[in-house]
Amino acid sequence: MLFRSLVMLIRHESRALDRDTILDELRGRHVMVDPRTIDNFVSSLKKKLRWTSDSPWRIASVRGVGYRFER
Numbered sequence: 001m002l003f004r005s006l007v008m009l010i011r012h013e014s015r016a017l018d019r020d021t022i023l024d025e026l027r028g029r030h031v032m033v034d035p036r037t038i039d040n041f042v043s044s045l046k047k048k049l050r051w052t053s054d055s056p057w058r059i060a061s062v063r064g065v066g067y068r069f070e071r
Contacts, residue, residue, distance in 0.1 A: 001026050002048070005041045009059060009069035016062040042067055 004026055009017065019035040027033060042059055051058060060068045 002041055002045055005038065006045055006049075006059075006069075009067060013069050013071065016065045016068040018066040022066060038066065 005022060008022060008025055019038045022038050023033060023035060042061075046059060056071060058070050060070050062068050
């Protein structure tokens with residue numbers, strides 16, 4: 001699910017996606033999970049990808065909304 005969330009963020013580049021939207025697409029509508037689960041996914045992605053402030057890409061937190069992929 002980690003990389004599926006990355007693909008989803010990239011597909012919607014520069015658009016802030018809220019946590020519920022991301023989770024609905026990733027999990028389907030049959031499983032109940034806490035919306036904050038996406039925070040763990042994003043944190044894990046950043047660690048696995050080893051993106052730094054010098055990287056040409058980033059996943060930005062959008063306060064009160066969710067996340068956005070930026071180049």
